[in-house]
Amino acid sequence: MDVLNLDIPFDCRFTCWFCGEGSHQTIVTTLVTHQMVNIPICDECKSYRCHNEASSLVRLEKLIKDKIVKQSAKALSIGANWTEKELQESELIGSAFDGFKKSGWRMFLIARDRVNYSGWELSIDGVTIENTAEDENFEFDGLTFTSFISMLDYLSSTFSLNKEFLEQVLTLYGDNRAIEAVKFCRLVPNESKSERDKALEDLIESFKEKEALKP
Template sequence: MTEHKNFVEIPFQYRYQCWFCAEPAADAFTFPDQHHIVLDCQHPKLTIPSCVECTDMAKQAAVDSIWQVQRQVKKALMKKYQKDLAIGLNWTEEALANAGFEGGNFAGFQKSAWFMYQVAKARLNFMGWPLVVDGIDVVTEEGRNDFQFDGVCYPSLEHAIDHFSRTFSLDSGLLKQILAKLGKENFAQAVRICRLYVGATPDEKLQALRTLSS
């Protein structure tokens, strides 16, 4: 990897890893640079180690800070791994190993699915290390809106809602309304209720909401 000015300090245990996702870092990303029109960046120009994929994602982020770039990269990874993350919702490692797919059309799926789920989860959950440039700490932005549930760190509650709605064919509008009543800390309960109303009529869904209000 080429040396860059303003390269962040890299802790020994992360010396070969991408700051965005912890995959091997074969590239580097500088922010801000000629790819970005930044009007209000509150931190100095810096360069971080990154993998080629995250670098490409990061260059597309039209934002004002490295922390906002990080969130955009996580959203892109979430989209890339939609199906792989769904493995962890529908299977356990043991159930997948004992699924009896050996020799059939799903043998390849059985062999690689849990590994891909672990890769997706690890890349999404990795939040980098504290950034230091020339001995000066780059202060983390306040107001992060990550949402953690069942061992996965989603870029936001909205992304978690979208992921579960796609995976289980849920009515995302109903899920949002239930969460508004129960609170995001009861996300699992809200999803369970929504799964009971897959294919339900509008009146049935309305009655479910009324029940929660009573």
């Protein structure tokens, strides 16, 4: 089968379709229409080697986004824990911290934009191509994740939370209340398994009570 070339909007020339960074190469992938296309990718996204395990673009995009979240965990946590002003005014001293203050926020912005970037609409010779399978995104504090697992990875590493515990709490709160779920996890003692079980029991109890109060 012929490998087709995607249309590339003028302002997206030399742009990675996955993360928006500069690109000077393409890889071959398959669309949901089973057409094979060349798609622009940057060095970094390519270095994740996800294209070796995913043959469809939909799957490939998810894998790459998950990888960006994992690889950028440190940079993303800067944004979660500091605002730009706090970062500038922080009392960190020493040359190592100067570099951090100068580049830390920038690193966060780059990582955030790569996570949130959404590639241009696909078309070949002007004909639009659908590329949506089950399109479900998860959002937390200005970041968009292409999978629940990816959001979970980010939250547990950024806020140093036990992943299993966080997952259970998130399930109770629902994905659209992730911020509350994270707050809960950070506030209750949950260092040990028994503490986590106890906190979870209490949470289930409080949800039941709220349910019972509903008219």
